[in-house]
Amino acid sequence: MDTSEIQTALVQSRSLPHGRGRTERLETLAAAAKSAPDRALEGSVLLELAKAYAYAGERDLAPVAYGRLLRIYDEFPAELGPMTHSVHWYLKWLTWGLIENPAVPLRTTYRWLDELESRYRQRGYSARPVLALRSDLARELGEHDAAAKLLDAARAAPRDSMSDCDACERDQWGANYAQAGDDEAALECWGPVIDGARSCAEQPHRVLGQALLPMLRTGRAAEARSAYLTGYPLVRHLPDLRRSVGEHIEFCALTGNEARGLEILAEHTAWLTDPGADVAIRLAFITGVWVLLRRLTELGHGGLEVGAGTVDSVRADLTVEIDELTARYDARNGSTVVGDRIAARLAQRPLVDQLPLGVRNTLPRKVAAIEPVANTSAEQAEDAQQLAELAAQRLVDDPEDAEQYLRQALSIGATVLPAEHIARLSSQLVMALSGQPGREFELADAALTAAARWEPISTADAEHLTFVAARALHRAGRYGEAAALFEQPLAAGAMPYPPAEMAILRRQYGESLRKLNRYRDAARQFVEGARLVDNDPDRVELAAELAWSAASVLDFCGEDEQAVAAFLRAARLWGELGRIGSRARCLRSAAWLQLYGNGMAPDRPWLATMRGLLAELEELAQTSPSAEVNTELLNTRSQLADMQSDVSEAD
Numbered sequence: 343m344d345t346s347e348i349q350t351a352l353v354q355s356r357s358l359p360h361g362r363g364r365t366e367r368l369e370t371l372a373a374a375a376k377s378a379p380d381r382a383l384e385g386s387v388l389l390e391l392a393k394a395y396a397y398a399g400e401r402d403l404a405p406v407a408y409g410r411l412l413r414i415y416d417e418f419p420a421e422l423g424p425m426t427h428s429v430h431w432y433l434k435w436l437t438w439g440l441i442e443n444p445a446v447p448l449r450t451t452y453r454w455l456d457e458l459e460s461r462y463r464q465r466g467y468s469a470r471p472v473l474a475l476r477s478d479l480a481r482e483l484g485e486h487d488a489a490a491k492l493l494d495a496a497r498a499a500p501r502d503s504m505s506d507c508d509a510c511e512r513d514q515w516g517a518n519y520a521q522a523g524d525d526e527a528a529l530e531c532w533g534p535v536i537d538g539a540r541s542c543a544e545q546p547h548r549v550l551g552q553a554l555l556p557m558l559r560t561g562r563a564a565e566a567r568s569a570y571l572t573g574y575p576l577v578r579h580l581p582d583l584r585r586s587v588g589e590h591i592e593f594c595a596l597t598g599n600e601a602r603g604l605e606i607l608a609e610h611t612a613w614l615t616d617p618g619a620d621v622a623i624r625l626a627f628i629t630g631v632w633v634l635l636r637r638l639t640e641l642g643h644g645g646l647e648v649g650a651g652t653v654d655s656v657r658a659d660l661t662v663e664i665d666e667l668t669a670r671y672d673a674r675n676g677s678t679v680v681g682d683r684i685a686a687r688l689a690q691r692p693l694v695d696q697l698p699l700g701v702r703n704t705l706p707r708k709v710a711a712i713e714p715v716a717n718t719s720a721e722q723a724e725d726a727q728q729l730a731e732l733a734a735q736r737l738v739d740d741p742e743d744a745e746q747y748l749r750q751a752l753s754i755g756a757t758v759l760p761a762e763h764i765a766r767l768s769s770q771l772v773m774a775l776s777g778q779p780g781r782e783f784e785l786a787d788a789a790l791t792a793a794a795r796w797e798p799i800s801t802a803d804a805e806h807l808t809f810v811a812a813r814a815l816h817r818a819g820r821y822g823e824a825a826a827l828f829e830q831p832l833a834a835g836a837m838p839y840p841p842a843e844m845a846i847l848r849r850q851y852g853e854s855l856r857k858l859n860r861y862r863d864a865a866r867q868f869v870e871g872a873r874l875v876d877n878d879p880d881r882v883e884l885a886a887e888l889a890w891s892a893a894s895v896l897d898f899c900g901e902d903e904q905a906v907a908a909f910l911r912a913a914r915l916w917g918e919l920g921r922i923g924s925r926a927r928c929l930r931s932a933a934w935l936q937l938y939g940n941g942m943a944p945d946r947p948w949l950a951t952m953r954g955l956l957a958e959l960e961e962l963a964q965t966s967p968s969a970e971v972n973t974e975l976l977n978t979r980s981q982l983a984d985m986q987s988d989v990s991e992a993d
Contacts, residue, residue, distance in 0.1 A: 345380050351371055389425065399581040400620055404436050437451075443622065444667070448674060455472065471506060474511070481517075481518055513532070529560065546576070551577065551590060554592075557569060574606070574826070575826055588627035589630055590606060595636075614656065638653045729747045733774070737777075741774040745778070765795040769803070769807065771788050808830060825851065825860075842875055845872070846884070848867045851867045852865075865899065871884075872888035893911075893931065909932035910928070910929070933985065955978055959975040
């Protein structure tokens with residue numbers, strides 16, 4: 343390959359998804375660039391290759407490529423000078439990977455840290471990231487006091503262009519506290535990331551996974567559920583974040599959601615046999631998986647299929663691998679710190695009997711028979727029944743009183759009432775909370791609890807209550823949690839409501855997805871919602887709103903042709919309703935997309951759209967004048983002039 347071919351192929355490689363295919367392509371380009379005369383080009387390829395290894399979860403392969411890059415950088419400072427910042431930025435990544443790689447002797451890791459520190463000092467960069475990495479190594483070796491002192495020194499050092507963002511630094515600070523056993527301090531560090539005040543391309547993805555069990559251990563069950571519902575969609579299928587996927591699987595295993603954990607594992611069975619993952623990420627992932635598999639065995643499901651084996655056979659294989667990997671770490675470190683940490687993780691017991699996460703917890707569960715306690719079980723059942731009757735009388739007129747009676751009935755009757763009776767009381771509590779504005783979080787929690795109780799009794803009720811929780815969280819602005827809950831029953835094909843109601847639900851789901859910048863997914867929901875009310879004369883306004891929403895997100899996605907069609911459909915529906923302003927805005931939006939999509943085409947569709955709208959508004963101005971018509975006429979004339987000006991300049 344000549345230089346231009348390598349350059350073109352390098353640009354093309356950046357459009358490939360992260361994974362083995364991308365790294366193999368870059369490995370080929372690196373070999374070709376080494377033989378080419380352009381050292382700056384080779385440096386660019388090697389830097390891209392090192393990044394690709396990191397994002398593919400293959401950090402173990404990066405040192406050779408980066409070592410070559412540093413040699414070229416030192417030998418050809420003029421040619422690679424423009425890459426100075428990138429070279430030193432990704433040198434941090436490389437060093438971090440060495441810390442977690444048991445194949446790298448400690449003396450080599452210390453040497454790389456010294457090299458990093460020297461290079462940063464020479465360039466005038468702050469020691470902050472170097473001290474943070476030294477803290478990471480001390481923590482990995484179980485030297486928590488030293489790790490804390492180094493981290494304090496890092497935090498005291500000035501920030502500069504080499505410093506990690508605040509979100510990533512808080513990830514590290516919290517991890518330091520968590521490994522030292524201080525969950526409260528860890529969560530305090532992670533708080534701004536969890537709350538969304540601090541974020542970046544990789545946060546809150548990583549923090550949400552790490553925070554799951556500390557939240558449970560400190561009694562924050564609802565927050566843990568929120569972190570799971572928000573966090574798992576962020577890390578799903580990302581190879582470099584499989585550590586976080588393992589944490590979500592482990593969380594399911596320890597909260598009575600083994601079936602959900604098994605579903606997540608089923609989506610990632612290829613990772614069980616993936617030899618390309620680096621050791622630290624591999625060990626973290628399979629440890630979380632092992633916790634789930636052990637729990638499934640305890641519940642009597644050791645024979646369930648997992649990938650090419652069964653729960654029991656895969657667990658046996660992973661046991662051998664985990665022992666081998668921890669032995670490698672302990673041999674390198676000269677201690678049993680890693681082995682002990684992994685052993686403690688494997689020995690964990692469930693932290694709660696069941697934390698409802700939504701529908702789809704379908705493993706058959708063994709339920710022990712309830713043994714009555716003397717004669718008090720019947721004084722209890724009767725009391726619970728009376729409280730339930732009092733609640734029913736107040737459910738409509740006084741939902742607050744009804745809520746208190748229902749909570750008491752559920753508390754007293756938990757162990758003495760039939761399962762279906764408990765489920766019905768739980769549904770009534772949901773009704774009581776839904777009648778009290780501003781109680782969206784409590785409503786979502788109660789609905790998910792009720793859904794879990796209905797699941798073995800009535801799938802339809804469970805699905806309905808999951809949707810109740812999703813809609814409550816959507817109204818509360820908790821869009822990540824809402825989207826996760828909407829997805830579960832819809833992915834299973836649930837249709838518990840008439841088409842018009844399902845269309846409204848799809849709209850809410852789409853709005854949550856739009857808030858999460860998942861525009862293509864949002865478009866699918868809006869389009870499906872519009873389909874459900876297509877040709878329904880009583881739902882024309884809803885169909886128009888859905889078509890307009892679909893058009894807007896399709897525009898964001900760059901799907902110009904589909905967006906134009908959706909804008910035109912919305913405009914037609916608004917026209918049927920006599921909504922002048924909405925129709926005009928949709929037509930103008932369609933025209934702008936037509937202009938930039940194929941504005942130079944001979945038929946110039948944008949011009950036909952704008953002239954048609956202009957004629958329509960001019961006629962209305964004559965026959966039915968109004969302030970709204972005048973405003974839209976003015977806006978249309980102005981925008982048409984802008985369009986014509988743009989075309990003239992292009993010509």
